[in-house]
Amino acid sequence: MRPFAYLRPGSVAEAVRVSAERPEARFLGGGTNLVDLMKLGVESPGLLIDVSRLPLDRVVPTDDGGLRIGATVRNSDLAAHPVVRERYPALSQALLAGASGQLRNTATTGGNLLQRTRCLYFQDTSKPCNKRQPGSGCPAREGVHRDLAVLGHSPDCVATNPSDMAVALAALDATVHLRGPEGERAVPATEFHRLPGDNPDQDTVLRPGEMVVDVVLPPAPEGAASLYRKARDRASYAFALASVAAVLTVRDGRVAHASLAFGGLAHRPWRARAAEDVLRGAPATEETFARAADAELAAAEPLRDNGFKVALARNLAVGVLAELTDRADRSR
Amino acid sequence: MSHATQPLGAPVARREGREKVTGTARYAVEYHPAGRLHGRIVPATVARGRVTAVRTADALAVPGVHTVLTHENAPRLREPDDPVLAVLQNTRVPHRGWPVALVVADSLEAARAGAAAVRVEYESAGHDTVLTWDHPGMYTPEQANGGYPAVRERGDVEAALAAAPVTVDATYTLGGLHNHPMEPHASTARWADGHLTVHDSSQGSTTVRDSLAQAFGLGRDRVTVVSEHVGGGFGSKGTTRPQAVLAAMAARLTGRPVHIALPRRYMPALVGHRAPTIQRVRLGADRDGVLRAVSHEVATQTSRIKEFVEQAAVPARVMYASPHSRTTHRVVALDVPTPSWMRAPGEAPGMYALESAMDELACALGIDPVELRLRNEPAVEPDSGRPFSSRGLAGCLHEGARLFRWYDRDPQPAARQEGRWLLGTGTASATYPVLVSPSAASAHAAPDGSYTVRVNATDIGTGARTVIGQIAAAALGTPQENVRVEIGDSDLPPGSVAGGSSGTASWGSAVHHAATALARRLAEGGGVPPEGVTATADNEKEAAASPFARHAFGAHFAEVAVDTLTGEVRVRRMLGVFAAGRILNARTARSQFIGGMTMGLGMALTEGSTMDPLFGDYAEHDLASYHIPVCADVTDLQAHWIDEDDHHLNPMGSKGIGEIGIVGTAAALGNAVRHATGVRTRSLPITPDTLLPYL
Incomplete structure (x- = not known):
């Protein structure tokens, strides 16, 4: 780890101002990923701006019945929040499916969104990686890539986004609120992370100096239930091979509302719009769910060793939608 | 001293437990010389x-x-x-x-x-870093790890396989493990x-x-x-x-x-690892399940600088009676890190293959897998013809089947479903040799009535320090709290390595002899002089070759649930029964058994090192990517044992227990996955990518 300066700003405004002035700075939340990357030599910020004590640690209702989640709310606290558990269960489940208890106690909402891929080449400075060192190449395409992307990858990068939480946020139509030197803006969670294209070093649409200040959930759709399910190599503390977050409303046996997002398949949480188009208004049956999943996954371009993810994602989606439908039936 | 003398076998707590949990036990880099x-x-x-x-x-x-x-x-x-x-x-x-x-x-x-x-x-x-069965650089070494001959043959295996009414011919592929x-x-x-x-x-x-x-x-x-x-x-x-x-x-x-x-x-x-192996097992049997031929052929890799040959075909020389047998090892030197010992080298990968093949044979014959194993119990060690000092396999299978309620099972595969989960059970045998290495010890009596034993044993978390104190106390007829134990320093009387499940037998024999000699001298009377009385001894007698075939045995039983949507395998329960001589400390022994079984669970379902052919290294460099089992993976895990009264071992009557827990575990789990799903993957670990395509 290289020596670095440390700043604990007194306000969001100060944090943003300093960050804009110092391109070598990084915001520090819980540090559960950034500090690891510093030890590995993947990140070597000249300045850490510790935002973890800024007054962004609250979860408050919004006027329209949604929820505003501060950027420094700890993952454990968010997962346990009664409103989250009751109205946005997929978010609570996604958080609890991630990392370990110790990490969740430390990791923040903003930091979770900004965590980097766990692609083994990205983390190994003795090997090329376009995300870490633009232009150096992507060995994952031919090398070890069982865990990597099947959707939306590019010749330059086949990394996946590792966050569980972000998948639930994508399905829940959350908005990420940013503060930068030019003021505030809001970005839909589905557009916060990018596809790699030819500049995979950029994970997100964040501009220089911008920081995540909070995440806003819209009101939960009337009668909607949500669910997150993740497949992984062991029962806990493993990244998703594939995951799915779904929000579903069924009326009179038909899908009234559905939103669906996949994790572990792409460089960003993969909002499944094509699947949703199939679902909307269609009979809430396994046949529909399978057709919807297939419509989305038709775009998949698996690599040599990760083709299983397509079937896995399909099964997860069908299973989750069927379970949500069952629950809706039972609760009637 | 108010403490009572406790018999060997008592569940004595670790001597250094308090130091370890309070962080005061010092490890190698916690010595800070100026x-x-x-x-x-x-x-x-x-x-x-x-x-x-x-x-x-x-x-x-x-x-x-x-x-x-x-x-x-x-x-x-x-x-x-x-x-x-x-x-x-x-x-x-x-x-x-x-x-x-x-x-x-x-x-x-x-x-x-x-x-x-x-x-x-x-x-x-x-560079060339990829093991293949027919790699042009393959050769047959003189010996495999442990000094075992690379090749052993009895009878005419090919003819016996050709003549056998029922055969299994299966190849099992294991990647590296760390x-x-x-x-x-x-x-x-x-x-x-x-x-x-x-x-x-x-x-x-x-x-x-x-x-x-x-x-x-x-x-x-x-x-x-x-x-x-x-x-x-x-x-x-x-x-x-x-x-x-x-x-x-x-x-x-x-x-x-x-x-x-x-x-x-x-x-x-x-720091070494378990080398990848490709293992072809062929079994030939009569219709009643009696084996006519056992062939176990192993191909493995080593580095360019050192020949290390994982002795995976060796357990087939011990396990089952068969008039015709061939067990062989071939190895190729590649541009890879040097493999070495990993818990039960040879037995762990070899028994995965052999015990999976036995399950395949049981399925082919329609014979219960426990029964099939019982039908092939040998009268003497098959390879050497030596009598067993004791052989507890049948007892472990019987007791395990009873405790596990094994016979409630419907042998039909893919027949039990709970929601999206398919359930199945599997069994496998375990074996590990009794090894003893030269060690020496001293026992000292102080005028205050306390004792000190000294031997360069190493406690790598097993409880060695504690059991040495128990062995000395038993020989001296004193409470174990009255015995100070000095280990872990090469200036002490030389001790052998804490490996090969040999530590307790090796150090313990020397300690027993030293303490017994000391007790004899004290019994001669005359009191303890100010400088105390010291006796020394070694374990030359126990470390000498034995005319007996000496092995611990065990039987594993496992129940798994397989998620039909994802191919995830979750272990519902695992039960192991072991016959390993006399158990000297019920508490630390149990930890050894369930620790080995947990590591076997990892071998079966979660752990794997991927050779990256582009760069020639193992790709997983941390515990986020190399998946050892976590607590959530290990639920109902039971270890039982059958005490054996074997007089051909050492004064304590013990066999080793550090490794047998991992032996056979992966086969029992793989066999359970097959019973649950009807799918036999023949490679480890069984992760969603390997299983889902077949569900």
Whole structure:
């Protein structure tokens, strides 16, 4: 780890101002990923701006019945929040499916969104990686890539986004609120992370100096239930091979509302719009769910060793939608 | 002393438990001699080639960096007793991750920054790191690990297979596995008046002392190695490791104490691992399940610098009666890290293949897998013809089947479903040889009525310190609290390595004899003089070859649930029954058994090291990507044992227990997955990518 300066700003405004002035700075939340990357030599910020004590640690209702989640709310606290558990269960489940208890106690909402891929080449400075060192190449395409992307990858990068939480946020139509030197803006969670294209070093649409200040959930759709399910190599503390977050409303046996997002398949949480188009208004049956999943996954371009993810994602989606439908039936 | 004498076998708590849970037990890098420097290895980034230049100027310019050792300036070593210790002696790079320089600095941070600043240039050639069954470089070695002959044949296997009414011919493929003990390998070395002292995280400091004495050309009396507390090893610390040599070199060159703790990321290349194996098992049987032929052929890999041959076909020489048998090992040297011991080398991978094949045979015959094994119990050890000193396999199978309620099972595969889960059960046998290595011990009586036993045993978390105290106390007829135990220092009477499940038998025999001799002298009367009374002994008798075939046995039973949507396998319950002589400490023995079973669960379902053919290294460098089982994976895990009264072992009547728990576990789980789903994967670990395509 290289020596670095440390700043604990007194306000969001100060944090943003300093960050804009110092391109070598990084915001520090819980540090559960950034500090690891510093030890590995993947990140070597000249300045850490510790935002973890800024007054962004609250979860408050919004006027329209949604929820505003501060950027420094700890993952454990968010997962346990009664409103989250009751109205946005997929978010609570996604958080609890991630990392370990110790990490969740430390990791923040903003930091979770900004965590980097766990692609083994990205983390190994003795090997090329376009995300870490633009232009150096992507060995994952031919090398070890069982865990990597099947959707939306590019010749330059086949990394996946590792966050569980972000998948639930994508399905829940959350908005990420940013503060930068030019003021505030809001970005839909589905557009916060990018596809790699030819500049995979950029994970997100964040501009220089911008920081995540909070995440806003819209009101939960009337009668909607949500669910997150993740497949992984062991029962806990493993990244998703594939995951799915779904929000579903069924009326009179038909899908009234559905939103669906996949994790572990792409460089960003993969909002499944094509699947949703199939679902909307269609009979809430396994046949529909399978057709919807297939419509989305038709775009998949698996690599040599990760083709299983397509079937896995399909099964997860069908299973989750069927379970949500069952629950809706039972609760009637 | 108010404590009562407790019989051997009592569940005595660990002597050092309080120090460990309060953090006061000191490990190898927690000794902080004044002026200590930190060493950081620079690993090779090519898999095959030569170093053409090591440019150190930038590293030396890093504040706090003292020196950079390279092949050009490092102290010359005598030929070490293990080729993996010949570090910084020449320009050759035998595999990726091999040390090509060592940066020594005031602080860990400076050493790390210095290491990042060293520029190494290579002349590299194309590397070859992928094991295949018919690799052109395959050869048959003289011996496999453990000194076993590479090839054994009885009868005419091919003819017997051709004539057998029922046959199984299956090939099982296992990738590399890494030991990954919780405490990474670490050493603190210092020289004083020509005497080298090293605090080393090892499984046997007598071994490390001998290696260092050889490498540095010193008398053994000029080297002291201390391994007081060790955070696990699983075989990877059973031989001397490069960090000990590098720390001693750096300490000699700088005149300061030097400590080196390997980062987790460097371990996959530097501290050994279980080599990949490809195993073809062919079984031929009569329709009643009696075996006519057993063929177990193993292909494995080693590195370019050392021949290590995983002895995976050896357990087939022990397990089942068969008039015709062939067990063979072939190996190819590749540009890969050097494999070594990992918990139950040979038995763990070999019994996965053999016991999976036995299950396949049971399915082919329509015979219950427990019954099939019982029908092939041998009267004598099949390969050697020697009588067994005791053989508890049948008892373990019977008792395990009863405790597990095995016979409630419908043998039909894919027949039990709960929601999206398919359920199944599986069984497999376990075996591990009784090994004993030379050790010596002393026992001392003090005038105050207390005792001290001394032996260079190593407690790698097993409870060795505790059981040694129990053995001495039993021989002396005193409460174990009245016995002080000194272990973990090469200046003590020499002890063998904590490996091969041999520690308790080896050290314990010497301790028993020393304590017994002391008790006899005390019984002669005359009281204890001020300087005390000391008796010494060794275990020459126990370490000698035995006319008996001596093995521990066991039986595993497992129930799994397989998610039909995802291919995830979750273990509902596992039960092991073991016959390992007399159990000397019920508490620590249970931990050994369930620890081994947990590691077997990892081997079966979660653990795997992926050879990256592009770079020639194992891709997983941390515990986020190398998946050892976590608590959530290990739910209902039970270990039971059947005490054996075997008089052909040692004075305590014990067999080893450290490794048998991992043997057969993976087969039992794989067999359960097959019963649950009807799918036989024949490779490990069984992860969603390997299973889902067949569901």
